[in-house]
Amino acid sequence: MPEPNPLSLANSYLGLAADQLLADDQGSAAALFVGVECLEIQSQVSELGAEGSLVVAVVSPSEALAAAADLLDLDGRAQVSTLAQQLRCLSLAVS
Amino acid sequence: MAASAFDLLANLDAHLDDLETITMIPGSIPRVLQEWGALARASLQLLWARPRHPDANARRLEALLDSLAATPGDHPLPPPGTALMAITTTIGCTAEVMRTRIVTSPAARDQVDDAIRASLEAALARAARWTQLGFQTVDGPPDPRIVRLAGIDAVPYRSPALHAWRSIGPTDPGIDGAVSRWEAAAREAITSPHTVTQLALQLTSADIALLCASTSTVIQRAIQSGALPRSQVAVAALDAAEMSWRESARWPRELRLGGRATELRPASAALRQCLDHALRNGDGWKTAEELFTDTRFEQHIASLHSGLQAGLRVGRQVVAAVDDVTHGTSRVWLDTSRIPMSARTEQARLDAFRYDWRPNLAARDSAEALNHNARDAVARLGHATPLTIEALAARRSLIESRDTDEGPWETVPTILDPLRAAQDQARLAMILPTCEPTHTIGR
Numbered sequence: 259m260p261e262p263n264p265l266s267l268a269n270s271y272l273g274l275a276a277d278q279l280l281a282d283d284q285g286s287a288a289a290l291f292v293g294v295e296c297l298e299i300q301s302q303v304s305e306l307g308a309e310g311s312l313v314v315a316v317v318s319p320s321e322a323l324a325a326a327a328d329l330l331d332l333d334g335r336a337q338v339s340t341l342a343q344q345l346r347c348l349s350l351a352v353s
Numbered sequence: 354m355a356a357s358a359f360d361l362l363a364n365l366d367a368h369l370d371d372l373e374t375i376t377m378i379p380g381s382i383p384r385v386l387q388e389w390g391a392l393a394r395a396s397l398q399l400l401w402a403r404p405r406h407p408d409a410n411a412r413r414l415e416a417l418l419d420s421l422a423a424t425p426g427d428h429p430l431p432p433p434g435t436a437l438m439a440i441t442t443t444i445g446c447t448a449e450v451m452r453t454r455i456v457t458s459p460a461a462r463d464q465v466d467d468a469i470r471a472s473l474e475a476a477l478a479r480a481a482r483w484t485q486l487g488f489q490t491v492d493g494p495p496d497p498r499i500v501r502l503a504g505i506d507a508v509p510y511r512s513p514a515l516h517a518w519r520s521i522g523p524t525d526p527g528i529d530g531a532v533s534r535w536e537a538a539a540r541e542a543i544t545s546p547h548t549v550t551q552l553a554l555q556l557t558s559a560d561i562a563l564l565c566a567s568t569s570t571v572i573q574r575a576i577q578s579g580a581l582p583r584s585q586v587a588v589a590a591l592d593a594a595e596m597s598w599r600e601s602a603r604w605p606r607e608l609r610l611g612g613r614a615t616e617l618r619p620a621s622a623a624l625r626q627c628l629d630h631a632l633r634n635g636d637g638w639k640t641a642e643e644l645f646t647d648t649r650f651e652q653h654i655a656s657l658h659s660g661l662q663a664g665l666r667v668g669r670q671v672v673a674a675v676d677d678v679t680h681g682t683s684r685v686w687l688d689t690s691r692i693p694m695s696a697r698t699e700q701a702r703l704d705a706f707r708y709d710w711r712p713n714l715a716a717r718d719s720a721e722a723l724n725h726n727a728r729d730a731v732a733r734l735g736h737a738t739p740l741t742i743e744a745l746a747a748r749r750s751l752i753e754s755r756d757t758d759e760g761p762w763e764t765v766p767t768i769l770d771p772l773r774a775a776q777d778q779a780r781l782a783m784i785l786p787t788c789e790p791t792h793t794i795g796r
Contacts, residue, residue: 273606280559280599285592287566288636290599294559294625297602301552301614351636 265306265338268329270314272300272345275322279352289319292348296323299341303330306338323349355522355529357655358465359515361447362472366509368443369479372436377487381435385484386496388437390424392480395445396473397422402451403469404462411470414477414505421498440480444473450520455662457517458739464512464746474507481505516655517742528656531620531627535560536663538620543667543674550612555602556621557671558730561664562598565591565737567628568657570638572744575650578641580748587744590737597730601671601723608720610678654745661738668731675727679720 279293317325327345330338377385397418400411451469481502488495521529523537539560542553569591575581576588631653632639644653 276555277603280562280602282599285566285596287570287633287638290559290562290566290595291625291629291633293599293602294556294563294621297552297556297559298618298622301556301618304552304611305613305615 264329264332265303267314268326269300269303271317271322271326271329272296272303274314274316275319275326276300278319278322289352292319292352295344295348299344302341303338306333320349320353323352355519355525355656355659356446356450357516357519358447358450358469359511359513359651359655361443361450362468362509362511362515365440365443365447365472365476368436368439369476372440372480372483375436375483377435377484377491379491382488382491382493385435385437385487386424388434388441389421389484389499392437392441392444392477393418393421393424395441395448396477398448399444399451399469399473402448403466404451404457405466414470414474417498417501437480437484440476444476450518453518453520455517456665456735456738457514458743461512461514461517461739461742461746464514465518468510468512468515471507471510474505475509477502478505478507513651513745513748514742516651516745517658519655519659521659528624528627528631529659531624532564532656532660532663535620535624536667538617539667540670542614542617543670546674546677548612549610549674549678550614551604551608551610553612553614553617554610554671554674555604556614556617557667558598558602558727560621560624561668561671561730561734562595562602563625563628564657564660564664565595565598565734567632568654568661568741569595570632571644571650571653571657572741574638574641574644575654575744578645578650580645580650581744582747584744584747587737587740590733590740594730594733594737597726597733598668601726601730604723608723651745654741658738658741661734661741665731665734665738668727668734672724672727672731675724679724 276293276296279289279296282289282293314322314325323345327342327349330342330345333339397415400415400418447469457465481499484499485495485503487493488499519529521533523530523533525533539553539557543549543557569588572581572587572591576583631648632644634640634643644650
């Protein structure tokens with residue numbers, strides 16, 4: 259197993275949030291827009307070297323996005339902090 | 354700038370209006386005949402680009418245009434020319450737009466075929482009448498081919514289905530440009546088995562779902578505002594396609610296809626922002642009033658229909674890519690912890706090399722499900738896309754039914770109206786027989 263680092267964990271939470279938002283049974287447009295944005299951020303986080311295959315607890319999309327934001331904040335890089343901020347906004351949007 | 358066949362035919366009318374305000378100057382007959390040669394060649398191109406070509410009804414017109422097209426002259430004709438040149442250019446552009454390959458219904462193709470032929474015949478007749486009059490003004494001899502064209506009695510007809518044939522490019526503003534750039538980026542990201550990634554495939558599928566959701570909303574708003582007939586067929590088909598693409602964007606956790614989607618990401622974000630800006634207001638969709646204040650609903654639907662057509666093309670590439678990672682040489686990776694016990698010996702060997710992922714075997718359930726989801730999504734999008742234009746084309750029947758509406762007045766059938774029935778009978782009694790009166794032989 260790869261070493262669990264914050265970026266990998268954040269990536270896993272992002273994957274979880276995107277999956278739940280895309281699966282939204284209500285077919286909500288807001289969930290779809292946020293889900294696509296999640297995939298886009300996940301793609302950026304993956305390019306920073308995160309594997310993102312770790313098993314994470316199943317939580318709501320809003321909680322998963324907030325957890326991913328907290329984990330990205332641990333990284334400290336300005337580029338990653340911007341993504342964390344973006345995730346906090348998305349977390350509020352789907353809460 | 355994006356242009357549809359509908360816009361171009363409307364533009365053609367404007368150019369004909371301009372032409373009819375111009376008086377032919379003496380000495381211009383040879384030049385006008387050369388311009389007619391170019392106009393005939395462009396018109397033939399348009400006739401051949403129609404969805405139902407070859408068509409026996411247009412054979413006579415084609416023969417006439419063929420003889421005009423053979424007129425010798427420079428190619429292209431040097432400026433300055435007459436206003437016929439603008440008409441030639443517009444017809445040439447329409448032919449080019451009609452060559453765009455799109456998925457449409459047979460009904461839409463029939464409507465467009467009729468519309469193109471009727472509009473072209475009417476335009477050529479108007480241009481020919483102007484030419485004929487001009488030749489008379491400058492005391493030139495009449496050209497029999499122009500005379501024959503001038504005699505065509507056709508009424509231009511604009512089917513809303515003409516909105517389906519559009520030309521969009523990456524420099525176009527708004528949704529058109531964003532769709533065009535997204536299509537190019539998505540195609541680039543997913544067509545190569547060496548560069549395709551899971552996130553690129555997921556993002557592409559989710560973007561197509563967004564296009565479906567956006568189109569469905571615009572049609573719903575148009576129905577709510579009374580601009581379209583109350584039919585939920587297109588909406589239901591688009592919603593089903595949206596849900597299928599959402600499902601296709603969801604990958605099982607045990608499968609992975611790593612790598613970058615760097616080039617696709619900005620194009621995807623731009624498309625999403627464009628749709629968000631044009632169609633949404635904060636967290637929700639705009640109301641019908643907000644949507645159709647600055648942009649007519651036909652323009653919204655035409656633009657989104659181009660997006661769906663792009664989505665369909667890209668969707669087919671998604672299916673091919675998923676099929677390749679399921680059955681091809683470069684396979685998607687499978688989490689070894691999900692491999693059944695019977696394969697543990699293989700895993701033990703892999704563990705020795707500290708591998709947690711291995712190439713997925715063909716016909717594994719989860720990868721097959723991905724494959725099935727992508728195929729289902731393309732099929733549903735292929736069903737929904739033509740219905741979008743059908744919904745727009747149904748507007749014509751809505752207008753026609755409104756035109757025939759006679760308001761609150763009761764219409765009394767002739768048979769029930771004794772006065773009118775008596776009048777009709779009296780009129781019939783007054784009609785004289787058409788044959789000569791029979792001469793009787795007198796004694």
